Amino acid sequence: xxxxLTIGGLETVYDQLATAIDAVGEDKSELFLVKLALLAxxxxxxxxxxxxxxxxxxxxx
Numbered sequence: 912x913x914x915x916l917t918i919g920g921l922e923t924v925y926d927q928l929a930t931a932i933d934a935v936g937e938d939k940s941e942l943f944l945v946k947l948a949l950l951a952x953x954x955x956x957x958x959x960x961x962x963x964x965x966x967x968x969x970x971x972x
Contacts, residue, residue, distance in 0.1 A: 916924065928947075935943045952961040
């Protein structure tokens with residue numbers, strides 16, 4: 912059963928993501944994020960849940 916990440920886990924993931932975005936550079940950051948999202952969707956294995964995550968991420972930008 913997945914209970915999500917702790918605050919500490921989210922901070923770690925945020926740091927990893929920020930470091931990776933910096934490493935690929937501004938010109939490839941969008942492609943990197945799309946590839947990461949597709950890999951995460953594949954790992955998640957549920958397009959409905961992934962669609963819900965997209966909607967949640969779009970809110971309050």
